[in-house]
Amino acid sequence: MIEVKHLDKSFGDLHILKDISTNIEKGEKVVIIGPSGSGKSTFLRCLNRLEQPSDGQIFFEGEDLTHMPDRQLYSVRQKMGMVFQHFHLFPHLTIQKNITLAPVKLKRMTQAEADAKATELLQKVGLADKANQYPDQLSGGQKQRIAIARALAMNPDVMLFDEPTSALDPEMVGEVLELMRELADDGMTMIVVTHEMGFAKEVASRVMFMDGGKIVEENEPQEFFSNPKNPRLREFLSKVL
Numbered sequence: 001m002i003e004v005k006h007l008d009k010s011f012g013d014l015h016i017l018k019d020i021s022t023n024i025e026k027g028e029k030v031v032i033i034g035p036s037g038s039g040k041s042t043f044l045r046c047l048n049r050l051e052q053p054s055d056g057q058i059f060f061e062g063e064d065l066t067h068m069p070d071r072q073l074y075s076v077r078q079k080m081g082m083v084f085q086h087f088h089l090f091p092h093l094t095i096q097k098n099i100t101l102a103p104v105k106l107k108r109m110t111q112a113e114a115d116a117k118a119t120e121l122l123q124k125v126g127l128a129d130k131a132n133q134y135p136d137q138l139s140g141g142q143k144q145r146i147a148i149a150r151a152l153a154m155n156p157d158v159m160l161f162d163e164p165t166s167a168l169d170p171e172m173v174g175e176v177l178e179l180m181r182e183l184a185d186d187g188m189t190m191i192v193v194t195h196e197m198g199f200a201k202e203v204a205s206r207v208m209f210m211d212g213g214k215i216v217e218e219n220e221p222q223e224f225f226s227n228p229k230n231p232r233l234r235e236f237l238s239k240v241l
């Protein structure tokens with residue numbers, strides 16, 4: 001589904017991503033861990049070209065995104081849902097409108113179709129009673145569940161999550177992870193940057209450790225956590241586990 005070839009990214013003189021190559025298959029749940037500043041967010045943002053790679057190539061469903069013109073890119077990006085640490089909901093729109101805006105504006109659905117889809121998604125994320133409220137009236141955990149519903153409204157082929165629970169009060173982390181677990185069980189292809197090691201162990205099909213702009217180690221979770229090989233990964237795990 002996603003093919004990354006020799007990806008490099010610099011910001012000015014700062015060399016952030018260094019020769020990253022990897023493939024992500026349909027249905028995989030890839031969890032990315034690593035210290036702050038190691039390039040995890042930049043890597044995710046290169047996958048849907050929110051950041052322009054400095055070198056190398058990104059393929060999505062066989063299409064080379066690396067230099068794709070913007071108009072074409074917008075339609076490809078619709079198949080890649082993204083969820084951020086800080087929700088990024090539209091504060092002046094109701095929950096219902098937050099969910100239906102993109103599919104209607106991008107002419108993927110009529111308003112009636114989008115409304116029906118929103119109702120279905122609000123039920124799925126357990127917030128059917130919030131349709132007519134505004135983001136400010138919701139807790140952090142509820143906002144993040146709405147952000148996930150909004151991304152799902154476009155029927156994406158893959159979901160990218162960048163530390164979706166890092167901004168939440170501890171008691172709200174569980175409800176968001178539970179929803180992500182359900183999505184995984186539904187077969188969604190997922191790439192998740194997180195510090196939630198329990199989620200990585202239980203849900204990931206593959207865990208990646210990034211450090212210094214490189215994928216230093218990757219493996220299925222059992223082996224990754226019980227038998228880490230790279231010294232920096234061992235040190236990282238000793239601090240977070």
Ligand code: ADP
Nearest residue numbers: 011014016034035036037038039040041042043
């Ligand atoms: P992580 O998500 O692993 O914490 P990031 O990908 O956010 O790491 O950042 C990696 C490095 O790139 C950091 O040193 C950060 O300051 C730098 N960086 C990220 N975005 C930019 C930008 N737009 N301009 C300059 N430097 C950036």
Ligand code: MG
Nearest residue numbers: 040041042163
């Ligand atoms: Mg980050």
